[in-house]
Amino acid sequence: MKFNVASRRGGAPSSPNSPSFLSIQQLLLLGLVALATPVAASIGDRLPEFQECIRVCERENCGPDAEHQTPIPLHRRLLLWSCPSECDYTCQHLITTTRLSQVPPPAPHPVVQYHGKWPFTRFLGMQEPFSVLFSLGNLWAHYDGLYNKILPSIPASYPLRKWYIWLAYVGMASWFFSAVFHTRDFPVTEQLDYFAAGANVLYGLYYSAVRIFRLDKDTPRRQSLLRLWTALCILLYVAHVTYLKMWTWDYTYNMAANVAVGAVQNLLWSWYSWTRYREQKKGWAAWPGIVVAWVLVAMSLELLDFPPLWGSVDAHSLWHAGTIVPTVIWYNFLVRDAQDDMARSERLKS
Numbered sequence: 001m002k003f004n005v006a007s008r009r010g011g012a013p014s015s016p017n018s019p020s021f022l023s024i025q026q027l028l029l030l031g032l033v034a035l036a037t038p039v040a041a042s043i044g045d046r047l048p049e050f051q052e053c054i055r056v057c058e059r060e061n062c063g064p065d066a067e068h069q070t071p072i073p074l075h076r077r078l079l080l081w082s083c084p085s086e087c088d089y090t091c092q093h094l095i096t097t098t099r100l101s102q103v104p105p106p107a108p109h110p111v112v113q114y115h116g117k118w119p120f121t122r123f124l125g126m127q128e129p130f131s132v133l134f135s136l137g138n139l140w141a142h143y144d145g146l147y148n149k150i151l152p153s154i155p156a157s158y159p160l161r162k163w164y165i166w167l168a169y170v171g172m173a174s175w176f177f178s179a180v181f182h183t184r185d186f187p188v189t190e191q192l193d194y195f196a197a198g199a200n201v202l203y204g205l206y207y208s209a210v211r212i213f214r215l216d217k218d219t220p221r222r223q224s225l226l227r228l229w230t231a232l233c234i235l236l237y238v239a240h241v242t243y244l245k246m247w248t249w250d251y252t253y254n255m256a257a258n259v260a261v262g263a264v265q266n267l268l269w270s271w272y273s274w275t276r277y278r279e280q281k282k283g284w285a286a287w288p289g290i291v292v293a294w295v296l297v298a299m300s301l302e303l304l305d306f307p308p309l310w311g312s313v314d315a316h317s318l319w320h321a322g323t324i325v326p327t328v329i330w331y332n333f334l335v336r337d338a339q340d341d342m343a344r345s346e347r348l349k350s
Helices: 019-035 048-061 074-078 083-101 129-153 161-183 187-212 220-247 251-280 283-303 315-321 324-349
Strands: none
Touching (some): 048 083, 129 161, 129 315, 161 187, 187 220, 187 251, 283 315
């Protein structure tokens, strides 16, 4: 769902191969890779006052001989909040409040991260409530695209329909695991989120090549190419997951791989959309340009990491919010593209 075709009033769309477009892609790639570089621990983890707070809290509330066992509400226990994790959460906010109340010249101590994350204010046991909300918003966009656009508007006889259906299924699965991960951050939920996101990005490239190069055509050569392309994508995904799971959990590699695959998909759709726009001069052919511009702006939020506003809204949650509307536009584009393709085929037959 990442392409680049700009549509300007009173002029032709700009070329997807223009230097400005490539420089934006390259800058975002470099910035996101730099952002993803892992560290052994966050600044907050190493603060002596935070470590002391954890020790005191667990000794007084969590041990078998603790005088006052911390009561944990049912909804938080269902999300696997335990006494030690309650202490961790409470100490994060105690230390953050204390640091912000201290005003040495020229300003209060800055908010710092703990365990690689900002100290979010949880809601109903969810660690990052707005990231959960916007992940579910993206899930809805794929659900709406499938059940209100693809299935009712594209007939079962259209050969590309099955690939679009799987696009929605993979997208819904990806955003479901994103919501789960932002609800509670455990190693298993993090891995499911990353693997599902990788599948979503790679499937985007897979079906893009099928559509653009019409690998769905029932000819021996196209069918052979489709089998090779399918096998290659499966092999790449298995290798990707195996490397992360069995070799090393490398954040930098994971980010670079996803951005690189997305950039290739972006270029493919840019070329396709530019070609179709030049041929037909139809406004909907430029919709991918709107999508890519929107997504690039939303992606840039990942470079502007800042402490969460009101303890809940950070750059990552805004990035998730920024991809909902482009997804809606994209399913509209797929329907219009399919309808135009079917109409052209009918004209050729008559």
